[in-house]
Amino acid sequence: MAGLRILLTGAQGQVGHELAWLLRAHDVVATDRAALDLTDADAIVAAMRAARPQLVVNAGAYTAVDLAERERDRAFAVNARAPQVLAEEAKRAGALLVHYSTDYVFDGAASSPYTEDAPTGPLNVYGESKLEGERAIAATGARALVLRTSWVYGTRGKNFLLTILRLAADRDELRIVADQTGTPNWSRTLAQATAALVARGLPFLAERAGLYHLSSTGATTWHGFATAIVGDAARPRVVPITTAEYPTPARRPAYGVLATERFRAAFGFALPPWRDALAACLAARAAERAD
Ligand SMILES: NC(=O)c1ccc[n+]([C@@H]2O[C@H](COP(=O)([O-])OP(=O)(O)OC[C@H]3O[C@@H](n4cnc5c(N)ncnc54)[C@H](OP(=O)(O)O)[C@@H]3O)[C@@H](O)[C@H]2O)c1
Numbered sequence: 001m002a003g004l005r006i007l008l009t010g011a012q013g014q015v016g017h018e019l020a021w022l023l024r025a026h027d028v029v030a031t032d033r034a035a036l037d038l039t040d041a042d043a044i045v046a047a048m049r050a051a052r053p054q055l056v057v058n059a060g061a062y063t064a065v066d067l068a069e070r071e072r073d074r075a076f077a078v079n080a081r082a083p084q085v086l087a088e089e090a091k092r093a094g095a096l097l098v099h100y101s102t103d104y105v106f107d108g109a110a111s112s113p114y115t116e117d118a119p120t121g122p123l124n125v126y127g128e129s130k131l132e133g134e135r136a137i138a139a140t141g142a143r144a145l146v147l148r149t150s151w152v153y154g155t156r157g158k159n160f161l162l163t164i165l166r167l168a169a170d171r172d173e174l175r176i177v178a179d180q181t182g183t184p185n186w187s188r189t190l191a192q193a194t195a196a197l198v199a200r201g202l203p204f205l206a207e208r209a210g211l212y213h214l215s216s217t218g219a220t221t222w223h224g225f226a227t228a229i230v231g232d233a234a235r236p237r238v239v240p241i242t243t244a245e246y247p248t249p250a251r252r253p254a255y256g257v258l259a260t261e262r263f264r265a266a267f268g269f270a271l272p273p274w275r276d277a278l279a280a281c282l283a284a285r286a287a288e289r290a291d
Helices: 016-020 041-050 072-093 126-142 160-168 188-198 201-207 222-230 263-268 274-290
Strands: 005-009 027-030 056-057 096-102 146-151 173-177 210-213 237-241
Touching: 005 016, 005 041, 016 188, 041 274, 056 072, 056 126, 072 096, 096 188, 096 201, 126 160, 146 160, 146 188, 160 173, 160 222, 188 237, 201 222, 210 237, 210 263, 222 237, 222 274
Parallel strands: 005 027, 005 056, 056 096, 096 146, 146 210, 173 237
Antiparallel strands: none
C-alpha cells in the first residue's frame, strides 16, 4: 500500500505517541504542542495547508479534567475549536478526519452500556468541551470518524496506572473510589485499532464515517482497576471509598461503560477485554524498563 500523507496532532500524548510509531510507514507529519499549538486556529490552518494531508488524526486534547473547571476557555479552544478547524480544513482538502472523544459526554445515570445514540449530558467542563468538539465536527460536514473511548492509561504520560504503581511503591494502603464504573483502555490498543482502520484504506473509512464507541470490553470501578494493577502483592491494601470521600473540582459520571457493537459491526473487530489489555501493558512496561 502506498503510504498516506497524515497530519497527526498530540504526538507526545498517550495515544498520539503510540500512533506516531504505528503509522510510521506512512508519510506522517507528527505534531506536538511545540510544533502546533491547538489553541491557535491560524496555526492549525497553516499546518493543514502546508502538510496537505489525506488523513488527519487528532490525538491532541486538553485532558486535565479537574483543571478544565478553571480553564474553560483553554479546554474549549483545544477540544472544540481545534477539531472544528481541523474538520473545516479537512473538508476543504477532501481529507478524512479521525478524532477521539470521551465517555464523559454522558451524565453517568445509566446502568447499562451507553450506545452512540444515547442522550448526552456532560457533568464537567472537559465533557462539555469534548461534546462541543463532536458537534462542531459534525456541523462542518467533513468526513470524520469520531471514536469515543474511556479511562485511557499507558506506559507514559499522566494516568491512573502510573499513579497507582508510584503510590504502591511507598504506601501500605491506597484508598480508591469504588462507586464509579467504567472501562480502562490501554492507549496502545486504541492506537492499534486506529492503525488497523487506516490500513483498510480511505474509501473504506469514508463509507463508514460517523460516531463510534471504541473501548475494551468489560467494566470495573477505579477500585477494581487499582486492585488489578497491584495484583497479588501483599501490600498495599486497596481500600474502597466513595466519591463523596474523595472530592474533586470536576464531577465525574458514576457510570461510563460504552457499548461497542456499532464499531464491531462496521469494522469487524473488537478491542480485548480490559484485563487482558492491562496484563499486556504491564508486560510491555516491564520489557521497556528492562531495556
Ligand atoms: N486520558 C483519558 O483518560 C481519556 C479518556 C477518554 C477519552 N480520551 C480522549 O482520547 C484522546 C487521547 O487522549 P490521551 O489520553 O492520549 O491524552 P493525553 O495523553 O493528555 O495527550 C493529549 C496530548 O495533547 C496535547 N495538547 C494539549 N493541549 C495542547 C495544545 N494546546 N496544543 C497542542 N497539543 C496539546 C498534550 O500535550 P501536553 O502534554 O503538553 O499537555 C498531549 O500530548 C483525547 O481526545 C482524549 O480526550 C482520553
